[in-house]
Amino acid sequence: xxxxxxxxxxxxxxxxxxxxxxxxxxxxxxxxxxxxxxxxxxxxxxxxxxxxxxxxxxxxxxxxxxxxxxxxxxxxxxxxxxxxxxxxxxxxxxxxxxxxxxxxxxxxxxxxxxxxxxxxxxxxxxxxxxxxxxxxxxxxxxxxxxxxxxxxxxxxxxxxxxxxxxxxxxxxxxxxxxxxxxxxxxxxxxxxxxxxxxxxxxxxxxxxxxxxxxxxxxxxxxxxxxxxxxxxxxxxxxxxxxxxxxxxxxxxxxxxxxxxxxxxxxxxxxxxxxxxxxxxxxxxxxxxxxxxxxxxxxxxxxxxxxxxxxxxxxxxxxxxxxxxxxxxxxxxxxxxxxxxxxxxxxxxxxxxxxxxxxxxxxxxxxxxxxxxxxxxxxxxxxxxxxxxxxxxxxxxxxxxxxxxxxxxxxxxxxxxxxxxxxxxxxxxxxxxxxxxxxxxxxxxxxxxxxxxxxxxxxxxxxxxxxxxxxxxxxxxxxxxxxxxxxxxxxxxxxxxxxxxxxxxxxxxxxxxxxxxxxxxxxxxxxxxxxxxxxxxxxxxxxxxxxxxxxxxxxxxxxxxxxxxxxxxxxxxxxxxxxxxxxxxxxxxxxxxxxxxxxxxxxxxxxxxxxxxxxxxxxxxxxxxxxxxxxxxxxxxxxxxxxxxxxxxxxxxxxxxxxxxxxxxxxxxxxxxxxxxxxxxxxxxxxxxxxxxxxxxxxxxxxxxxxxxxxxxxxxxxxxxxxxxxxxxxxxxxxxxxxxxxxxxxxxxxxxxxxxxxxxxxxxxxxxxxxxxxxxxxxxxxxxxxxxxx
Numbered sequence: 001x002x003x004x005x006x007x008x009x010x011x012x013x014x015x016x017x018x019x020x021x022x023x024x025x026x027x028x029x030x031x032x033x034x035x036x037x038x039x040x041x042x043x044x045x046x047x048x049x050x051x052x053x054x055x056x057x058x059x060x061x062x063x064x065x066x067x068x069x070x071x072x073x074x075x076x077x078x079x080x081x082x083x084x085x086x087x088x089x090x091x092x093x094x095x096x097x098x099x100x101x102x103x104x105x106x107x108x109x110x111x112x113x114x115x116x117x118x119x120x121x122x123x124x125x126x127x128x129x130x131x132x133x134x135x136x137x138x139x140x141x142x143x144x145x146x147x148x149x150x151x152x153x154x155x156x157x158x159x160x161x162x163x164x165x166x167x168x169x170x171x172x173x174x175x176x177x178x179x180x181x182x183x184x185x186x187x188x189x190x191x192x193x194x195x196x197x198x199x200x201x202x203x204x205x206x207x208x209x210x211x212x213x214x215x216x217x218x219x220x221x222x223x224x225x226x227x228x229x230x231x232x233x234x235x236x237x238x239x240x241x242x243x244x245x246x247x248x249x250x251x252x253x254x255x256x257x258x259x260x261x262x263x264x265x266x267x268x269x270x271x272x273x274x275x276x277x278x279x280x281x282x283x284x285x286x287x288x289x290x291x292x293x294x295x296x297x298x299x300x301x302x303x304x305x306x307x308x309x310x311x312x313x314x315x316x317x318x319x320x321x322x323x324x325x326x327x328x329x330x331x332x333x334x335x336x337x338x339x340x341x342x343x344x345x346x347x348x349x350x351x352x353x354x355x356x357x358x359x360x361x362x363x364x365x366x367x368x369x370x371x372x373x374x375x376x377x378x379x380x381x382x383x384x385x386x387x388x389x390x391x392x393x394x395x396x397x398x399x400x401x402x403x404x405x406x407x408x409x410x411x412x413x414x415x416x417x418x419x420x421x422x423x424x425x426x427x428x429x430x431x432x433x434x435x436x437x438x439x440x441x442x443x444x445x446x447x448x449x450x451x452x453x454x455x456x457x458x459x460x461x462x463x464x465x466x467x468x469x470x471x472x473x474x475x476x477x478x479x480x481x482x483x484x485x486x487x488x489x490x491x492x493x494x495x496x497x498x499x500x501x502x503x504x505x506x507x508x509x510x511x512x513x514x515x516x517x518x519x520x521x522x523x524x525x526x527x528x529x530x531x532x533x534x535x536x537x538x539x540x541x542x543x544x545x546x547x548x549x550x551x552x553x554x555x556x557x558x559x560x561x562x563x564x565x566x567x568x569x570x571x572x573x574x575x576x577x578x579x580x581x582x583x584x585x586x587x588x589x590x591x592x593x594x595x596x597x598x599x600x601x602x603x604x605x606x607x608x609x610x611x612x613x614x615x616x617x618x619x620x621x622x623x624x625x626x627x628x629x630x631x632x633x634x635x636x637x638x639x640x641x642x643x644x645x646x647x648x649x650x651x652x653x654x655x656x657x658x659x660x661x662x663x664x665x666x667x668x669x670x671x672x673x674x675x676x677x678x679x680x681x682x683x684x685x686x687x688x689x690x691x692x693x694x695x696x697x698x699x700x701x702x703x704x705x706x707x708x709x710x711x712x713x714x715x716x717x718x719x720x721x722x723x724x725x726x727x728x729x730x731x732x733x734x735x736x737x738x739x740x741x742x743x744x745x746x747x748x749x750x751x752x753x754x755x756x757x758x759x760x761x762x763x764x765x766x767x768x769x770x771x772x773x774x775x776x777x778x779x780x781x782x783x784x785x786x787x788x789x
Contacts, residue, residue, distance in 0.1 A: 017265055019201040026194025030105075033187055034112050061177050068169035072145055075163050079152060090203060091153040098147035098199035102192050106140035109191065139180060139188045142171050146192030151199055214317055215254070219244070219325065222313035224252070236370070236385050237264030243328065251328045252312060255294075257287040258321040264387070267445055279400070279442055279479045281365065281388050290387070291322040297362075297386040298326065304360040306353055307331075307375050307382030329384050330376045334412060335369035342413050344421065346374070346381070351425030353381040354405055363393035367404040368446035369412070388444075402426065403437040404444055410461045411450045419464040432472035435465045441479040515763055519702035526695035527767040531555045533688035538575055540681025541599070542592045544584040550788055553779035554578040557789065559769075560776025572597070574789070581788050596681070603685045607720055692768065693719050699764040700746065703756045710750055718745035739765060 083092050145167045152160060171188070174180045180188075216226045225247040232241045235255055242254040272280045282293075291314050301308035313325040334342075350372060357364060364371070364386055371385035390397055402422070409418035422431045438461060440448050451458050465472055535551040558574040572593055579589035697715045704710055722741035739761055746757040783789040 015201050015204045017201070017269070019197040023194050023198035023201065026190055026197065029190055030109065030187065030194065033190075034109060061173050065170055065173035065177070068166045068173065069141075072163065072166040072170065075159055075166065076145070076148060079148075079156060079159055079163075082156070083153060088153060091151075091205070094199050094203040094205070095148055095151045097203060098151040098196045099144045101199065102143040102147035102195035103140045105195060106143045106188065106191050109187070110140070139171065139174055139185070142167060142174070142185075143188045143192035143195070145170075146189060147196040147199065150193065150196035153205070215242075215244075215323070218315040218317060218323065219254075219313065221315065222325070224313060224325065229254075236366075237387055239264075244325075253309075253326055253328050255324040255326070256317070256321060257291055257324065258317075268388070274480055275441060276479060279396070282390065287320070287322045291324050294324055294387050296391065297389045300360070300362050300391050301357065301383065301386060304356055304362055306356055307378065307380045308386065309384060329373075329382070331373040331382045331384065332376060333370045333373035334408070337374070339412070344417070347409060347413065347417065347421035348424060349381045350405065350409070351421060353383070354401060355425060357383075358393075358398045358401065361391065361393050361398075363390045363397035364401050364404075365389040365397070366444050366446075367401060367408055368444050369408060369450070370446065372408065399434055399437055400442050402430075402434045403442060404447055406431075406434060406461060406465075407438065407443055407447050407451060407458065410457060411447070411454065415457065415461040415464045419461065419468055423468060428469050431465060432469035435462060435469075435472040436475060436477035437479070438462050438465070439476050439479060442477070515699075515702035515759065519698045520763065523695045523698035523702065523763065523767055526691045526698060527771070529691040530688055530695070530768065531559075531772070533684045533691055534558075536684025537596050537600075537681050537688065538579070538593075540677045540679070540684055541595050542579050542582075542584065542589075543677070544579065544582050546579070546582055550783065550786075551578070553783060554789070556772055556776040556778075557780040557783055558776070559772035560780045562769075577789050578783070596685075599681060599685050600688075603682070603689065607689060607716070689720075692723070695768060696742070696760075696764045699767070700750075700752055700756065700760040702763060703759050704752075710752060714750035715746070718742060718749050721745060 080092065080095070083095070145163065149160060149163050149167065171185055175182065175185055215229060219226055224244075226244045227247050228245045230243045230245075232243045232253070235241045240256045240258070242256070244252050244254050246252065268281045295311045295314050298308060298311040302310055309326040309329050311324070311326050313323070315323045315325070317323055354364070354367075364383060365388035366385045368385070371383060373382060373384075374380070375382045406418050406422050409421060419431065422434070426434075438458060440451060440458065443451070466474070531552055534555040535548065538551055538554070539546050539548065554574060555571075557578075558571040561574055562571055575596070576589050576593045579592060584592070693712070693716045696719050697710065697712050700710050700715060719742070722738055722745055742761045742764070743754070743757045746752040746760065747754055752760070780789065
């Protein structure tokens with residue numbers, strides 16, 4: 001043990017989550033404004049610039065702006081030196097990060113606006129002023145000054161007021177001089193506030209250390225004389241926790257509430273966004289409100305006769321920290337009890353104590369194996385962790401508590417005993433009424449984690465309730481406002497849409513319209529056959545039965561995700577997830593999908609060499625590697641040599657690669673023992689390559705004049721080589737690299753004119769890469785609704 005003055009009271013670096021939320025919202029607003037500029041501008045100069053310049057003489061504006069700038073610089077230097085002499089390095093780093101990021105972001109926005117609007121629309125600087133006194137559109141130094149003011153440490157009220165006045169003067173001078181506009185000035189303010197908020201959250205403020213002596217003096221106000229203080233980690237909400245030994249020999253726990261940036265806050269915010277209003281937790285913001293709510297819940301539980309820690313004191317340590325002092329819980333949580341200790345009498349006692357709370361309209365809100373336990377001295381069931389509870393709770397909150405208790409007990413004693421205990425305590429009708437709330441979304445996070453580790457347990461609990469009460473409502477309650485997978489789908493769809501718009505912005509679709517309909521239809525049929533062939537490969541190499549049409553839909557879904565992921569990764573991720581959902585263990589799914597990639601490589605390389613031999617063209621003749629590719633190849637060779645020569649590095653690489661080899665090689669041996677699956681998998685791989693080659697060949701023929709012959713083997717060489725180059729590209733779907741390789745290859749290897757190769761490659765990519773995006777989105781959403789992804 002330590003004396004109270006030995007160690008300071010632990011506290012977190014003060015960070016406000018609202019700063020992160022405001023910063024993220026500011027970035028989204030800036031991005032939306034910049035994206036809307038091109039749509040909103042019509043190529044004509046904005047009116048009002050010349051009129052603004054006539055309001056005041058240019059010389060007067062220049063002197064006012066120059067004086068305000070000089071005052072701004074002097075005040076900033078004074079504040080920085082004062083902070084430096086005070087030794088507040090964190091505050092200095094926060095100010096510096098805010099200033100640099102605000103100026104850099106303003107410069108970036110200015111460059112983007114100049115490109116979108118055009119240099120002819122950028123206002124000219126004030127006559128007689130240096131060119132760099134004012135920046136175009138947004139004022140970078142004004143945004144930097146605003147960010148500096150917002151990140152200054154507390155104090156210095158006069159300096160802060162003068163900084164606000166000088167910054168406002170500079171902005172008004174720029175507006176009256178016509179070198180910026182009112183919307184651009186508002187954008188400047190948004191940039192400054194955004195960077196200030198992000199810097200405040202990223203770096204935080206300097207926590208004022210609270211010595212143990214201060215804690216003793218505060219507890220002495222409540223007649224609590226402290227002998228020693230020991231840090232004890234964090235509580236369930238992520239707040240620093242201490243154990244204090246009193247002169248009476250008893251020990252109490254001291255919770256320090258000094259920051260909103262805790263794990264509990266982010267969990268509550270997540271639930272608030274994803275759950276519907278009645279099911280969402282209360283969002284208590286502010287350490288004092290949280291301390292008051294905790295004290296209220298503790299007092300209410302004690303008044304209800306429940307076994308809960310008694311709140312001894314609610315004090316404060318300085319201006320921004322509150323302490324909550326409670327009895328040390330003398331309780332063994334359910335998580336620490338052995339299975340033989342969980343008797344039916346104990347289960348009935350859990351329900352009895354929970355019913356005691358519900359009769360007083362008190363909801364616990366966070367029932368879990370760590371917040372429910374047995375008090376050592378009395379043997380009663382007690383509760384802790386009631387910070388998410390509620391008084392005057394509506395019946396919905398108590399029903400959620402009952403659902404959480406059933407799920408919690410089911411994790412420990414099984415579904416049947418848990419449901420039977422609920423029937424003994426609540427009766428059959430009340431137990432049946434809980435069935436709609438037995439879903440993951442409405443349960444506490446700890447119970448959700450336990451249920452996820454035991455797949456199918458919650459479904460068995462619902463079956464037990466249905467067997468006990470056949471009349472129970474089977475329709476689950478609408479707990480979620482939106483599901484996490486809906487958010488993921490929205491984010492992916494947004495990313496795909498942005499990439500699609502960016503890639504197709506400069507495409508001339510008129511050239512594609514000139515394609516021969518017959519050959520274009522054949523190319524479309526081959527593109528569709530590619531999806532069927534890809535499904536054949538997966539069905540053949542996966543030992544678990546896969547629904548045929550769902551497997552085809554999974555390939556379309558992979559095409560949807562592929563547009564926003566590097567080449568190959570989207571398909572691997574979707575297929576692996578699909579196989580796991582089909583019932584295969586994760587290692588088996590990974591090895592099966594890895595086997596499809598390995599077989600594809602083993603088929604791809606020989607086909608490339610054979611086709612190159614038949615056409616008399618070597619791989620490196622038509623596709624000369626660039627110096628960058630040569631450098632990358634040499635660097636990769638050196639890395640492989642280092643990995644093989646250095647023992648420690650060789651062991652580390654082996655540890656990473658060994659699991660994949662252990663999974664893929666056994667799957668290859670298993671596939672060799674399944675002739676039907678092997679034929680289907682290898683045949684699908686060959687069919688996939690042939691379909692792609694024919695699709696490209698038909699696309700070329702769609703633009704080739706009649707009587708002109710194009711070698712199918714040469715087109716195969718072009719596709720196989722271009723596909724290999726695209727697979728190595730880090731862009732989604734090999735964008736850019738595939739198009740360049742195919743166009744150059746058709747011209748160099750197949751002898752196709754550039755006027756034919758360009759629209760042919762465009763048609764090929766539209767059919768195989770862009771067109772599957774729309775049905776892929778529908779397939780992705782359908783498979784998610786069916787729990788197949």
